Amino acid sequence: MFYDLNVPWTSKDDPELAGTIAFLAELGYNAIALNQTITGKIPAKIANIANLIPETPFPEQSSIRFLRRVTIVLDDPSQNYGLASLSNNFDIVAVRPTDEKLLLQACTSLECDLISLDLSIRHPFHFKYKVLGQAISRGIRFEITYGASINDSTSRRNLLQNAAALIRATKGKGIVISSEARKATLCRAPFDVINLATLWGLNQENGKDAIAKGPRAVMLQAKMKRQSFRGVIDIVEGGGVPKPVSKEVAKATISQKASVKRKAENEESVAPLEPPKELTPQIDEAKAAEEGSAENRPTKKQRKKEWQAAKAAKKAGGQG
Amino acid sequence: MVRVKQRYILFSILYPVPPNGSVSSPIPQSMAFHQPSPTALTRTSLATIIRHSIAHNFGDLGMGQAGGFAVKYFSQATSTGILRITRENFRILWAALTFVRELYGQPAVIKVVRVSGTIRKAEKEALKLAEDTIRRVKNEHKAMGGSKSGRGIAAIFAAGKSGGKVPQKATVEDEDEDEEMIVDIVDSENDDDDDD
Numbered sequence: 308m309f310y311d312l313n314v315p316w317t318s319k320d321d322p323e324l325a326g327t328i329a330f331l332a333e334l335g336y337n338a339i340a341l342n343q344t345i346t347g348k349i350p351a352k353i354a355n356i357a358n359l360i361p362e363t364p365f366p367e368q369s370s371i372r373f374l375r376r377v378t379i380v381l382d383d384p385s386q387n388y389g390l391a392s393l394s395n396n397f398d399i400v401a402v403r404p405t406d407e408k409l410l411l412q413a414c415t416s417l418e419c420d421l422i423s424l425d426l427s428i429r430h431p432f433h434f435k436y437k438v439l440g441q442a443i444s445r446g447i448r449f450e451i452t453y454g455a456s457i458n459d460s461t462s463r464r465n466l467l468q469n470a471a472a473l474i475r476a477t478k479g480k481g482i483v484i485s486s487e488a489r490k491a492t493l494c495r496a497p498f499d500v501i502n503l504a505t506l507w508g509l510n511q512e513n514g515k516d517a518i519a520k521g522p523r524a525v526m527l528q529a530k531m532k533r534q535s536f537r538g539v540i541d542i543v544e545g546g547g548v549p550k551p552v553s554k555e556v557a558k559a560t561i562s563q564k565a566s567v568k569r570k571a572e573n574e575e576s577v578a579p580l581e582p583p584k585e586l587t588p589q590i591d592e593a594k595a596a597e598e599g600s601a602e603n604r605p606t607k608k609q610r611k612k613e614w615q616a617a618k619a620a621k622k623a624g625g626q627g
Numbered sequence: 628m629v630r631v632k633q634r635y636i637l638f639s640i641l642y643p644v645p646p647n648g649s650v651s652s653p654i655p656q657s658m659a660f661h662q663p664s665p666t667a668l669t670r671t672s673l674a675t676i677i678r679h680s681i682a683h684n685f686g687d688l689g690m691g692q693a694g695g696f697a698v699k700y701f702s703q704a705t706s707t708g709i710l711r712i713t714r715e716n717f718r719i720l721w722a723a724l725t726f727v728r729e730l731y732g733q734p735a736v737i738k739v740v741r742v743s744g745t746i747r748k749a750e751k752e753a754l755k756l757a758e759d760t761i762r763r764v765k766n767e768h769k770a771m772g773g774s775k776s777g778r779g780i781a782a783i784f785a786a787g788k789s790g791g792k793v794p795q796k797a798t799v800e801d802e803d804e805d806e807e808m809i810v811d812i813v814d815s816e817n818d819d820d821d822d823d
Contacts (some may be wrong), residue, residue: 321635326643326644329659329660330641330643330660330736333641333659333660334641334736334738356688384740457725457726457728458728463684464725490643490734491644491736492643492644492728492729492734492735492736493735494643494736495725495738496736496738496739498739499721499724499725499738499739502718502721502722502725502739503722503725506718506722553745
Protein backbone atom coordinates (compact mmCIF):
# COMPACT_ATOMS: atom_id res chain seq x y z
CA MET A 308 0.00 0.00 0.00
CA PHE A 309 1.42 3.35 -1.03
CA TYR A 310 -0.04 6.64 0.08
CA ASP A 311 0.10 10.14 -1.28
CA LEU A 312 -1.22 12.37 1.45
CA ASN A 313 -1.17 15.63 -0.43
CA VAL A 314 -2.92 16.32 -3.71
CA PRO A 315 -4.26 19.88 -3.77
CA TRP A 316 -8.00 19.99 -4.31
CA THR A 317 -9.27 22.36 -6.96
CA SER A 318 -12.68 21.29 -8.12
CA LYS A 319 -14.45 18.18 -9.23
CA ASP A 320 -14.57 19.22 -12.85
CA ASP A 321 -10.92 20.15 -13.14
CA PRO A 322 -9.40 17.92 -15.84
CA GLU A 323 -5.92 18.57 -14.44
CA LEU A 324 -6.87 17.09 -11.07
CA ALA A 325 -8.62 14.11 -12.64
CA GLY A 326 -5.53 13.51 -14.77
CA THR A 327 -3.29 13.71 -11.72
CA ILE A 328 -5.41 11.19 -9.84
CA ALA A 329 -5.48 8.80 -12.78
CA PHE A 330 -1.73 9.12 -13.18
CA LEU A 331 -1.12 8.45 -9.48
CA ALA A 332 -3.28 5.35 -9.78
CA GLU A 333 -1.21 4.25 -12.78
CA LEU A 334 2.01 4.79 -10.84
CA GLY A 335 0.86 2.40 -8.14
CA TYR A 336 -0.57 4.49 -5.34
CA ASN A 337 -3.46 2.99 -3.37
CA ALA A 338 -4.63 5.91 -1.27
CA ILE A 339 -4.71 9.62 -2.00
CA ALA A 340 -5.55 12.47 0.34
CA LEU A 341 -7.14 15.48 -1.32
CA ASN A 342 -5.96 18.59 0.39
CA GLN A 343 -7.80 21.80 1.07
CA THR A 344 -5.53 24.62 2.22
CA ILE A 345 -6.83 27.43 4.41
CA THR A 346 -4.82 30.60 4.71
CA GLY A 347 -5.33 33.93 6.40
CA LYS A 348 -7.56 34.65 9.31
CA ILE A 349 -9.42 31.69 10.71
CA PRO A 350 -13.10 32.36 11.48
CA ALA A 351 -14.15 32.41 15.11
CA LYS A 352 -15.93 29.11 14.79
CA ILE A 353 -13.38 26.88 13.18
CA ALA A 354 -15.85 24.02 12.88
CA ASN A 355 -17.71 26.15 10.34
CA ILE A 356 -14.98 25.61 7.75
CA ALA A 357 -16.84 23.64 5.18
CA ASN A 358 -15.44 20.56 3.58
CA LEU A 359 -15.63 21.28 -0.12
CA ILE A 360 -14.45 17.82 -1.06
CA PRO A 361 -17.22 15.27 -1.66
CA GLU A 362 -17.11 11.82 -0.03
CA THR A 363 -16.34 9.98 -3.25
CA PRO A 364 -14.86 12.58 -5.57
CA PHE A 365 -13.79 10.24 -8.36
CA PRO A 366 -16.02 7.16 -8.44
CA GLU A 367 -14.37 5.97 -11.67
CA GLN A 368 -11.13 5.37 -9.75
CA SER A 369 -12.34 2.32 -7.88
CA SER A 370 -8.90 1.06 -6.86
CA ILE A 371 -8.02 4.22 -4.94
CA ARG A 372 -9.04 5.12 -1.45
CA PHE A 373 -9.68 8.82 -1.06
CA LEU A 374 -9.08 10.77 2.12
CA ARG A 375 -10.00 14.36 2.81
CA ARG A 376 -7.43 16.55 4.40
CA VAL A 377 -7.25 20.16 5.51
CA THR A 378 -4.07 22.17 5.92
CA ILE A 379 -4.18 25.28 8.07
CA VAL A 380 -1.43 27.78 7.39
CA LEU A 381 -0.43 29.17 10.79
CA ASP A 382 0.79 32.74 10.72
CA ASP A 383 -0.52 34.36 13.90
CA PRO A 384 0.88 33.06 17.18
CA SER A 385 -1.71 34.95 19.24
CA GLN A 386 -4.66 33.30 17.56
CA ASN A 387 -6.26 30.37 19.30
CA TYR A 388 -6.71 27.54 16.88
CA GLY A 389 -9.36 25.10 18.06
CA LEU A 390 -8.24 22.41 15.68
CA ALA A 391 -9.87 19.52 17.48
CA SER A 392 -13.30 20.44 16.15
CA LEU A 393 -12.00 20.34 12.58
CA SER A 394 -11.46 16.62 12.70
CA ASN A 395 -15.21 16.08 12.50
CA ASN A 396 -15.22 17.35 8.95
CA PHE A 397 -11.90 16.04 7.67
CA ASP A 398 -9.99 12.77 7.69
CA ILE A 399 -6.62 14.40 8.33
CA VAL A 400 -5.84 17.76 9.92
CA ALA A 401 -2.46 19.23 9.01
CA VAL A 402 -0.80 22.50 9.93
CA ARG A 403 1.85 24.52 8.14
CA PRO A 404 3.76 26.71 10.59
CA THR A 405 5.56 29.67 9.07
CA ASP A 406 8.05 30.53 11.79
CA GLU A 407 9.90 28.96 14.69
CA LYS A 408 7.44 30.00 17.37
CA LEU A 409 4.53 28.50 15.51
CA LEU A 410 6.51 25.36 14.83
CA LEU A 411 7.10 25.00 18.56
CA GLN A 412 3.42 25.58 19.21
CA ALA A 413 2.46 23.01 16.60
CA CYS A 414 4.88 20.47 18.01
CA THR A 415 3.86 20.89 21.63
CA SER A 416 0.20 21.79 21.87
CA LEU A 417 -1.82 21.91 18.64
CA GLU A 418 -4.30 19.12 17.97
CA CYS A 419 -3.13 18.12 14.50
CA ASP A 420 -2.12 14.91 12.78
CA LEU A 421 0.58 16.18 10.48
CA ILE A 422 3.04 19.08 10.40
CA SER A 423 3.72 20.13 6.85
CA LEU A 424 6.56 22.60 6.65
CA ASP A 425 7.14 24.41 3.40
CA LEU A 426 10.52 22.95 2.51
CA SER A 427 10.92 24.70 -0.82
CA ILE A 428 11.92 27.97 0.85
CA ARG A 429 14.83 28.78 3.14
CA HIS A 430 13.95 28.89 6.80
CA PRO A 431 15.81 31.32 9.05
CA PHE A 432 15.99 28.75 11.87
CA HIS A 433 17.35 25.28 12.47
CA PHE A 434 15.28 22.21 13.13
CA LYS A 435 16.05 20.92 16.61
CA TYR A 436 15.35 17.47 17.92
CA LYS A 437 14.21 18.98 21.21
CA VAL A 438 11.31 20.63 19.42
CA LEU A 439 10.55 18.05 16.76
CA GLY A 440 10.95 15.15 19.19
CA GLN A 441 8.00 16.38 21.20
CA ALA A 442 5.79 16.14 18.15
CA ILE A 443 7.09 12.67 17.33
CA SER A 444 6.42 11.47 20.87
CA ARG A 445 2.86 12.76 20.48
CA GLY A 446 2.50 10.75 17.30
CA ILE A 447 2.51 13.72 14.95
CA ARG A 448 4.49 13.23 11.77
CA PHE A 449 6.37 15.58 9.49
CA GLU A 450 5.62 15.88 5.84
CA ILE A 451 8.12 16.35 3.03
CA THR A 452 6.61 17.32 -0.30
CA TYR A 453 8.68 16.71 -3.39
CA GLY A 454 6.37 18.17 -6.06
CA ALA A 455 7.80 21.64 -6.18
CA SER A 456 11.35 20.37 -6.32
CA ILE A 457 10.81 18.55 -9.59
CA ASN A 458 9.66 21.66 -11.35
CA ASP A 459 12.03 24.28 -10.07
CA SER A 460 15.77 24.25 -9.53
CA THR A 461 15.88 26.68 -6.60
CA SER A 462 13.22 24.88 -4.64
CA ARG A 463 15.01 21.62 -5.40
CA ARG A 464 18.12 22.98 -3.72
CA ASN A 465 16.14 24.22 -0.74
CA LEU A 466 14.29 20.95 -0.47
CA LEU A 467 17.54 18.97 -0.47
CA GLN A 468 18.88 21.15 2.30
CA ASN A 469 15.69 21.26 4.37
CA ALA A 470 14.84 17.60 3.96
CA ALA A 471 18.34 16.58 4.99
CA ALA A 472 18.10 18.88 8.03
CA LEU A 473 14.65 17.59 8.93
CA ILE A 474 15.72 13.97 8.60
CA ARG A 475 18.82 14.63 10.69
CA ALA A 476 16.77 16.37 13.38
CA THR A 477 14.09 13.68 13.54
CA LYS A 478 16.63 10.86 13.27
CA GLY A 479 14.73 9.46 10.32
CA LYS A 480 11.57 8.75 12.30
CA GLY A 481 8.12 10.19 11.82
CA ILE A 482 8.64 11.32 8.22
CA VAL A 483 5.92 11.21 5.59
CA ILE A 484 6.66 11.93 1.94
CA SER A 485 3.94 13.17 -0.37
CA SER A 486 3.74 14.87 -3.73
CA GLU A 487 1.73 18.10 -3.46
CA ALA A 488 1.48 17.83 -7.22
CA ARG A 489 -0.76 20.24 -9.06
CA LYS A 490 0.04 18.57 -12.35
CA ALA A 491 0.41 14.94 -13.30
CA THR A 492 3.92 15.70 -14.55
CA LEU A 493 5.10 16.36 -11.01
CA CYS A 494 4.11 12.95 -9.64
CA ARG A 495 6.65 10.21 -9.30
CA ALA A 496 6.31 6.46 -8.75
CA PRO A 497 6.64 5.20 -5.15
CA PHE A 498 9.99 3.53 -5.61
CA ASP A 499 11.41 6.57 -7.39
CA VAL A 500 10.39 8.58 -4.35
CA ILE A 501 12.09 6.10 -2.06
CA ASN A 502 15.24 6.50 -4.11
CA LEU A 503 15.01 10.27 -3.73
CA ALA A 504 14.63 9.77 0.01
CA THR A 505 17.87 7.83 0.09
CA LEU A 506 19.56 10.90 -1.40
CA TRP A 507 18.12 13.04 1.39
CA GLY A 508 19.62 10.78 4.02
CA LEU A 509 16.94 8.21 4.78
CA ASN A 510 17.82 4.59 4.26
CA GLN A 511 15.77 2.34 2.00
CA GLU A 512 13.74 0.92 4.87
CA ASN A 513 12.86 4.28 6.42
CA GLY A 514 12.18 5.67 2.97
CA LYS A 515 9.63 2.96 2.32
CA ASP A 516 8.04 3.57 5.70
CA ALA A 517 7.75 7.26 4.84
CA ILE A 518 5.51 6.47 1.91
CA ALA A 519 3.71 3.34 3.11
CA LYS A 520 3.56 2.79 6.85
CA GLY A 521 3.93 6.39 8.02
CA PRO A 522 0.97 7.83 6.11
CA ARG A 523 -1.09 4.82 7.16
CA ALA A 524 -0.31 5.56 10.78
CA VAL A 525 -1.32 9.19 10.25
CA MET A 526 -4.59 8.12 8.69
CA LEU A 527 -5.40 5.60 11.41
CA GLN A 528 -4.45 7.92 14.20
CA ALA A 529 -6.62 10.69 12.82
CA LYS A 530 -9.47 8.21 12.55
CA MET A 531 -8.95 7.04 16.12
CA LYS A 532 -8.94 10.61 17.38
CA ARG A 533 -12.19 11.24 15.61
CA GLN A 534 -14.33 8.29 16.48
CA SER A 535 -12.83 6.28 19.31
CA PHE A 536 -13.02 6.59 23.05
CA ARG A 537 -10.23 8.96 24.14
CA GLY A 538 -8.22 7.96 21.10
CA VAL A 539 -7.48 4.57 22.57
CA ILE A 540 -10.39 2.15 22.31
CA ASP A 541 -12.44 1.63 19.20
CA ILE A 542 -15.14 -0.84 18.29
CA VAL A 543 -14.15 -2.88 15.30
CA GLU A 544 -16.42 -5.30 13.52
CA GLY A 545 -14.97 -8.75 14.06
CA GLY A 546 -14.73 -11.21 11.22
CA GLY A 547 -17.41 -13.87 10.82
CA VAL A 548 -20.91 -14.12 12.23
CA PRO A 549 -20.94 -14.70 15.99
CA LYS A 550 -23.48 -17.02 17.59
CA PRO A 551 -25.46 -14.67 19.78
CA VAL A 552 -26.87 -17.24 22.22
CA SER A 553 -23.74 -19.15 23.10
CA LYS A 554 -21.78 -15.93 23.40
CA GLU A 555 -24.22 -14.55 25.95
CA VAL A 556 -24.08 -17.75 27.95
CA ALA A 557 -20.31 -17.74 27.91
CA LYS A 558 -20.21 -14.12 28.97
CA ALA A 559 -22.68 -14.77 31.76
CA THR A 560 -20.71 -17.67 33.16
CA ILE A 561 -17.48 -15.74 33.06
CA SER A 562 -18.91 -12.69 34.76
CA GLN A 563 -20.72 -14.82 37.29
CA LYS A 564 -17.65 -16.78 38.07
CA ALA A 565 -15.57 -13.68 38.42
CA SER A 566 -18.05 -11.93 40.65
CA VAL A 567 -18.59 -15.03 42.73
CA LYS A 568 -14.90 -15.58 43.14
CA ARG A 569 -14.29 -11.99 44.16
CA LYS A 570 -17.26 -11.98 46.50
CA ALA A 571 -16.25 -15.31 47.95
CA GLU A 572 -12.78 -14.03 48.62
CA ASN A 573 -14.14 -10.97 50.34
CA GLU A 574 -16.52 -13.00 52.39
CA GLU A 575 -13.82 -15.43 53.33
CA SER A 576 -11.63 -12.72 54.67
CA VAL A 577 -14.48 -11.47 56.84
CA ALA A 578 -16.26 -14.65 57.81
CA PRO A 579 -14.60 -17.75 56.47
CA LEU A 580 -16.79 -20.25 58.25
CA GLU A 581 -20.25 -19.26 57.13
CA PRO A 582 -20.81 -18.52 53.46
CA PRO A 583 -23.92 -16.35 53.03
CA LYS A 584 -27.00 -18.13 51.79
CA GLU A 585 -27.69 -15.88 48.82
CA LEU A 586 -24.47 -16.84 47.20
CA THR A 587 -24.75 -20.58 47.42
CA PRO A 588 -27.13 -21.13 44.48
CA GLN A 589 -24.90 -19.02 42.26
CA ILE A 590 -21.87 -20.97 43.28
CA ASP A 591 -23.69 -24.19 42.62
CA GLU A 592 -24.70 -23.00 39.17
CA ALA A 593 -21.19 -21.98 38.33
CA LYS A 594 -19.85 -25.27 39.59
CA ALA A 595 -22.45 -27.14 37.63
CA ALA A 596 -21.53 -25.23 34.52
CA GLU A 597 -17.90 -26.03 35.08
CA GLU A 598 -18.59 -29.69 35.65
CA GLY A 599 -20.87 -29.80 32.66
CA SER A 600 -18.23 -28.33 30.42
CA ALA A 601 -15.69 -30.75 31.80
CA GLU A 602 -18.02 -33.66 31.12
CA ASN A 603 -18.82 -32.48 27.65
CA ARG A 604 -15.19 -32.29 26.70
CA PRO A 605 -14.20 -35.69 25.31
CA THR A 606 -11.18 -37.36 26.88
CA LYS A 607 -8.26 -38.57 24.82
CA LYS A 608 -9.40 -42.15 25.02
CA GLN A 609 -12.91 -41.28 23.87
CA ARG A 610 -11.60 -39.33 20.95
CA LYS A 611 -9.35 -42.16 19.92
CA LYS A 612 -12.27 -44.57 20.09
CA GLU A 613 -14.44 -42.31 17.99
CA TRP A 614 -11.72 -41.87 15.45
CA GLN A 615 -11.19 -45.60 15.17
CA ALA A 616 -14.90 -46.17 14.78
CA ALA A 617 -15.05 -43.57 12.02
CA LYS A 618 -12.12 -45.20 10.29
CA ALA A 619 -13.74 -48.62 10.45
CA ALA A 620 -16.99 -47.19 9.08
CA LYS A 621 -15.11 -45.58 6.25
CA LYS A 622 -13.37 -48.85 5.43
CA ALA A 623 -16.66 -50.69 5.47
CA GLY A 624 -18.18 -48.05 3.22
CA GLY A 625 -15.26 -48.33 0.81
CA GLN A 626 -15.60 -52.08 0.62
CA GLY A 627 -19.33 -51.93 0.19
CA MET B 628 40.45 -10.26 -9.96
CA VAL B 629 37.03 -9.34 -8.65
CA ARG B 630 34.38 -8.80 -11.25
CA VAL B 631 32.98 -5.29 -11.63
CA LYS B 632 29.50 -5.35 -10.11
CA GLN B 633 26.83 -3.75 -12.24
CA ARG B 634 23.23 -2.78 -11.88
CA TYR B 635 20.76 -2.94 -14.72
CA ILE B 636 17.95 -0.42 -14.46
CA LEU B 637 14.77 -1.22 -16.35
CA PHE B 638 12.72 1.90 -16.87
CA SER B 639 9.56 2.79 -18.68
CA ILE B 640 8.60 6.24 -19.88
CA LEU B 641 5.10 7.42 -19.08
CA TYR B 642 3.48 10.39 -20.76
CA PRO B 643 1.10 12.03 -18.28
CA VAL B 644 -0.45 14.31 -20.88
CA PRO B 645 -2.29 12.57 -23.71
CA PRO B 646 -1.16 13.61 -27.19
CA ASN B 647 -3.34 16.19 -28.82
CA GLY B 648 -4.71 15.62 -32.25
CA SER B 649 -3.01 12.37 -33.15
CA VAL B 650 -5.71 10.10 -31.71
CA SER B 651 -9.26 11.29 -32.15
CA SER B 652 -11.18 8.47 -30.47
CA PRO B 653 -11.09 8.15 -26.68
CA ILE B 654 -8.06 6.33 -25.34
CA PRO B 655 -8.74 3.46 -22.91
CA GLN B 656 -7.76 4.28 -19.39
CA SER B 657 -5.14 1.60 -19.14
CA MET B 658 -3.34 2.96 -22.16
CA ALA B 659 -3.74 6.65 -21.38
CA PHE B 660 -0.18 7.09 -20.16
CA HIS B 661 1.60 4.51 -22.29
CA GLN B 662 2.57 5.90 -25.64
CA PRO B 663 5.27 5.29 -28.16
CA SER B 664 8.13 7.69 -27.72
CA PRO B 665 8.94 10.45 -30.19
CA THR B 666 10.90 9.33 -33.25
CA ALA B 667 13.84 11.50 -32.33
CA LEU B 668 14.33 9.60 -29.09
CA THR B 669 16.97 6.99 -29.82
CA ARG B 670 19.51 5.28 -27.61
CA THR B 671 22.12 7.93 -28.22
CA SER B 672 19.80 10.88 -27.77
CA LEU B 673 18.35 9.31 -24.62
CA ALA B 674 21.87 8.94 -23.22
CA THR B 675 22.52 12.60 -23.97
CA ILE B 676 19.35 13.66 -22.17
CA ILE B 677 20.17 11.55 -19.11
CA ARG B 678 23.77 12.85 -19.04
CA HIS B 679 22.40 16.35 -19.19
CA SER B 680 20.11 15.62 -16.24
CA ILE B 681 23.01 14.17 -14.23
CA ALA B 682 25.17 17.19 -15.02
CA HIS B 683 22.38 19.56 -14.09
CA ASN B 684 21.49 17.90 -10.80
CA PHE B 685 24.76 16.41 -9.62
CA GLY B 686 27.38 18.52 -11.32
CA ASP B 687 30.84 17.36 -12.24
CA LEU B 688 31.09 14.99 -9.31
CA GLY B 689 27.90 13.24 -10.36
CA MET B 690 29.04 13.11 -13.96
CA GLY B 691 32.27 11.51 -12.87
CA GLN B 692 30.49 8.91 -10.79
CA ALA B 693 27.43 8.10 -12.85
CA GLY B 694 28.30 9.44 -16.31
CA GLY B 695 29.69 6.09 -17.36
CA PHE B 696 26.34 4.38 -17.87
CA ALA B 697 25.32 2.60 -21.04
CA VAL B 698 21.91 2.36 -22.68
CA LYS B 699 21.72 -1.37 -23.31
CA TYR B 700 18.30 -1.38 -24.86
CA PHE B 701 15.57 1.06 -25.77
CA SER B 702 12.33 0.48 -27.60
CA GLN B 703 10.35 3.41 -28.91
CA ALA B 704 7.23 1.32 -29.43
CA THR B 705 6.90 0.30 -25.80
CA SER B 706 8.88 3.21 -24.32
CA THR B 707 10.95 0.89 -22.17
CA GLY B 708 14.69 0.62 -21.88
CA ILE B 709 17.55 -0.84 -19.88
CA LEU B 710 20.53 1.08 -18.53
CA ARG B 711 23.74 -0.35 -17.13
CA ILE B 712 25.68 1.37 -14.37
CA THR B 713 28.22 0.35 -11.75
CA ARG B 714 26.60 -0.77 -8.54
CA GLU B 715 27.93 2.01 -6.32
CA ASN B 716 26.40 4.80 -8.37
CA PHE B 717 23.04 3.52 -9.51
CA ARG B 718 21.13 5.75 -7.12
CA ILE B 719 22.54 8.88 -8.70
CA LEU B 720 21.54 7.70 -12.15
CA TRP B 721 18.10 6.73 -10.82
CA ALA B 722 17.59 10.17 -9.27
CA ALA B 723 18.67 11.80 -12.52
CA LEU B 724 16.00 9.75 -14.32
CA THR B 725 13.44 10.85 -11.73
CA PHE B 726 14.26 14.50 -12.34
CA VAL B 727 13.66 14.28 -16.08
CA ARG B 728 10.52 16.30 -16.80
CA GLU B 729 10.11 16.27 -20.52
CA LEU B 730 11.42 14.61 -23.63
CA TYR B 731 11.42 16.65 -26.81
CA GLY B 732 8.93 19.15 -25.46
CA GLN B 733 6.49 16.47 -24.33
CA PRO B 734 5.94 16.09 -20.57
CA ALA B 735 7.32 12.74 -19.53
CA VAL B 736 7.91 10.77 -16.34
CA ILE B 737 10.55 8.07 -16.25
CA LYS B 738 9.55 5.30 -13.88
CA VAL B 739 12.11 2.76 -12.78
CA VAL B 740 10.43 -0.62 -12.89
CA ARG B 741 13.24 -2.82 -11.69
CA VAL B 742 16.84 -2.70 -10.62
CA SER B 743 18.60 -5.96 -11.23
CA GLY B 744 22.07 -7.43 -11.02
CA THR B 745 21.86 -9.28 -14.32
CA ILE B 746 20.58 -8.16 -17.68
CA ARG B 747 18.66 -11.44 -18.03
CA LYS B 748 16.32 -10.60 -15.18
CA ALA B 749 15.84 -7.08 -16.48
CA GLU B 750 14.91 -8.46 -19.90
CA LYS B 751 12.45 -10.90 -18.42
CA GLU B 752 10.82 -8.11 -16.49
CA ALA B 753 10.62 -5.99 -19.64
CA LEU B 754 8.82 -8.78 -21.45
CA LYS B 755 6.45 -9.25 -18.56
CA LEU B 756 5.75 -5.54 -18.48
CA ALA B 757 4.83 -5.44 -22.15
CA GLU B 758 2.65 -8.52 -21.83
CA ASP B 759 0.88 -7.11 -18.81
CA THR B 760 0.15 -3.88 -20.60
CA ILE B 761 -1.30 -5.68 -23.59
CA ARG B 762 -3.37 -7.94 -21.34
CA ARG B 763 -4.75 -4.97 -19.49
CA VAL B 764 -5.77 -3.23 -22.68
CA LYS B 765 -7.39 -6.40 -23.98
CA ASN B 766 -9.32 -6.92 -20.77
CA GLU B 767 -10.52 -3.36 -20.71
CA HIS B 768 -11.52 -3.56 -24.33
CA LYS B 769 -13.52 -6.70 -23.62
CA ALA B 770 -15.12 -5.14 -20.55
CA MET B 771 -16.18 -2.08 -22.48
CA GLY B 772 -17.23 -4.09 -25.50
CA GLY B 773 -17.11 -0.99 -27.66
CA SER B 774 -15.33 -0.57 -30.95
CA LYS B 775 -14.47 3.04 -30.19
CA SER B 776 -11.71 2.27 -27.77
CA GLY B 777 -10.54 -0.53 -30.04
CA ARG B 778 -9.84 1.98 -32.77
CA GLY B 779 -8.01 4.09 -30.23
CA ILE B 780 -5.81 1.13 -29.34
CA ALA B 781 -5.19 0.31 -32.95
CA ALA B 782 -4.27 3.91 -33.63
CA ILE B 783 -1.81 3.92 -30.75
CA PHE B 784 -0.14 0.75 -31.95
CA ALA B 785 -0.04 1.97 -35.51
CA ALA B 786 1.59 5.19 -34.40
CA GLY B 787 4.09 3.14 -32.42
CA LYS B 788 4.98 1.02 -35.41
CA SER B 789 5.34 3.85 -37.84
CA GLY B 790 7.39 5.81 -35.36
CA GLY B 791 9.31 2.78 -34.16
CA LYS B 792 11.34 2.16 -37.30
CA VAL B 793 13.90 -0.57 -36.86
CA PRO B 794 15.05 -1.11 -33.30
CA GLN B 795 18.74 -0.75 -32.66
CA LYS B 796 20.90 -3.80 -32.69
CA ALA B 797 23.14 -3.99 -29.69
CA THR B 798 23.20 -7.65 -28.80
CA VAL B 799 21.38 -10.61 -30.19
CA GLU B 800 19.27 -10.88 -27.06
CA ASP B 801 18.07 -7.33 -27.31
CA GLU B 802 16.87 -7.74 -30.85
CA ASP B 803 15.04 -10.94 -30.05
CA GLU B 804 13.15 -9.24 -27.30
CA ASP B 805 12.07 -6.33 -29.41
CA GLU B 806 10.77 -8.54 -32.17
CA GLU B 807 8.79 -10.59 -29.73
CA MET B 808 7.13 -7.48 -28.40
CA ILE B 809 6.16 -6.32 -31.86
CA VAL B 810 4.64 -9.72 -32.61
CA ASP B 811 2.58 -9.40 -29.47
CA ILE B 812 1.37 -5.99 -30.46
CA VAL B 813 0.32 -7.14 -33.91
CA ASP B 814 -1.60 -10.01 -32.32
CA SER B 815 -3.56 -7.71 -30.11
CA GLU B 816 -4.43 -5.48 -33.01
CA ASN B 817 -5.82 -8.43 -34.95
CA ASP B 818 -7.86 -9.43 -31.95
CA ASP B 819 -9.40 -6.03 -31.83
CA ASP B 820 -10.39 -6.24 -35.45
CA ASP B 821 -11.99 -9.63 -34.86
CA ASP B 822 -14.00 -8.25 -32.01
CA ASP B 823 -15.35 -5.51 -34.19
